[in-house]
Amino acid sequence: MRFFGSADQQAMGQRGANLFALVQDDPRFAWYGRNVTLVDFSLSELDTFESLVRLQGATAGYRVRRELEHQFRAALETRGLRSDVFGFSVSADDTSVEKARRVLRDFRLPDDLDVSFLAPDSADGDVEAFAEIALMADVLPPPDTVLRGQARRGVALVARERGSGRPVGCAASFANFHPDSIMADTCFWGMLATHPDRRGEKIALVLGAKAMIAMHEKTGIGKFSTGIRDDNIPSERLCEKLGVVRSDYLIIIGMDPDAFRDARITK
Numbered sequence: 001m002r003f004f005g006s007a008d009q010q011a012m013g014q015r016g017a018n019l020f021a022l023v024q025d026d027p028r029f030a031w032y033g034r035n036v037t038l039v040d041f042s043l044s045e046l047d048t049f050e051s052l053v054r055l056q057g058a059t060a061g062y063r064v065r066r067e068l069e070h071q072f073r074a075a076l077e078t079r080g081l082r083s084d085v086f087g088f089s090v091s092a093d094d095t096s097v098e099k100a101r102r103v104l105r106d107f108r109l110p111d112d113l114d115v116s117f118l119a120p121d122s123a124d125g126d127v128e129a130f131a132e133i134a135l136m137a138d139v140l141p142p143p144d145t146v147l148r149g150q151a152r153r154g155v156a157l158v159a160r161e162r163g164s165g166r167p168v169g170c171a172a173s174f175a176n177f178h179p180d181s182i183m184a185d186t187c188f189w190g191m192l193a194t195h196p197d198r199r200g201e202k203i204a205l206v207l208g209a210k211a212m213i214a215m216h217e218k219t220g221i222g223k224f225s226t227g228i229r230d231d232n233i234p235s236e237r238l239c240e241k242l243g244v245v246r247s248d249y250l251i252i253i254g255m256d257p258d259a260f261r262d263a264r265i266t267k
């Protein structure tokens with residue numbers, strides 16, 4: 001398995017993959033390659049959450065009500081952990097795929113781009129191209145086996161300039177929740193990144209729409225979720241166009257200051 005990112009991000013990814021091998025049958029946990037996370041983080045789960053942090057270096061807990069942010073973060077800090085937060089954006093209803101189809105009717109990628117869907121037999125260069133453009137935008141990609149759709153059902157696509165082969169955009173969607181999870185009708189979607197030279201050309205919107213449709217066709221899942229910082233307006237606006245909207249919930253991150261020294265897990 002090949003991991004990407006900083007030394008601490010890679011170590012977290014490796015520990016997360018090993019941990020997931022042990023807990024994959026437990027619906028409390030989710031995984032799409034970055035780390036094993038807690039699906040329904042409540043204050044009564046603080047010990048479990050801390051174990052996930054200590055074992056992996058960092059984790060995330062979903063479905064924390066917005067008004068409880070300070071209470072959760074203070075509790076983590078009391079335990080000697082660093083904390084961070086994302087908004088939890090989720091498909092408000094079943095119309096995301098319909099919206100994605102409409103986007104593909106209305107817009108197309110610029111003519112100079114070629115798109116590849118990553119597969120088990122894709123060239124390593126395709127996987128590296130995905131990782132390169134994601135990391136350029138500070139978005140942490142999952143390991144190669146997830147990107148290729150082997151370790152998780154999913155889709156990952158990368159757009160490259162014809163001729164030079166320069167990667168300029170990526171998007172992905174992965175099944176991350178257990179079938180008995182309260183989030184079983186939803187999957188992860190996102191990892192949107194566009195090269196700074198090529199922003200504003202609808203590259204992320206079209207790739208994001210393609211990822212949604214391909215994921216729906218592959219798995220039947222029609223609801224999508226992603227983490228967006230409240231100040232990331234471009235991402236929030238884009239996700240809204242595909243029906244993935246800010247919810248009443250947050251994703252709370254916990255990091256062990258000794259094992260995970262980067263400021264953030266991902267953008």
Ligand SMILES: CC(C)(COP(=O)(O)OP(=O)(O)OC[C@H]1O[C@@H](n2cnc3c(N)ncnc32)[C@H](O)[C@@H]1OP(=O)(O)O)[C@@H](O)C(=O)NCCC(=O)NCCS
Nearest residue numbers: 137192193194199200201202203204205228234235237238
């Ligand atoms: C977010 C990001 C992927 C958008 O890429 P892009 O290819 O430039 O976006 P698109 O051209 O497809 O934009 C589609 C829509 O997104 C929204 N959007 C994109 N950039 C925006 C901006 N700077 N301000 C406000 N809205 C913006 C708009 O609604 C836009 O539609 P419009 O052009 O009709 O207004 C890009 O800014 C990026 O790589 N950011 C850094 C990485 C990141 O934050 N990823 C998301 C992590 S949650």
